[in-house]
Amino acid sequence: MKRIRSDRAPKEVGPYAHAWVHNGMVYSSGQIAVNPKSWECDFLDQDVKVQTKHVLTNIWAVLEEAWSSLSHVVKATVYLADMADYIQMNEAYAEVFGDHAPARSAFAVAWLPLWAKVEIEVIAVCK
Helix, strand or coil: CEEECCCCCCCCCCCCCCEEEECCEEEECCECCCCCCCCCCCCCCCCHHHHHHHHHHHHHHHHHHCCCCHHHEEEEEEEECCHHHHHHHHHHHHHHHCCCCCEEEEEECCCCHHHCCEEEEEEEECC
């Protein structure tokens, strides 16, 4: 197993890794819309569509570090603070993934770190 850490994704704030690679697969931790450069929550006052795009940008950085990409994602799990945001999240998600449509689950949760509206984790194949 290999631990993955990307300098282009927000620093971990707890006892977890950005991702692990094992047997040719990448297992990411969840990402929220934190600016990886300033480690500020610049995007958390934005709507869920904007947050989703920033979350997927952070995931892209982690996947690149693991020799993978968004086009290699096979499964995504989406956590929403409010299911009323599902349609907007889905629009941003579709814009980023395009015709590549990984298997996906989406859940409403009681709370996300830093009051984020969306958190996403993925499983991907290494290139």
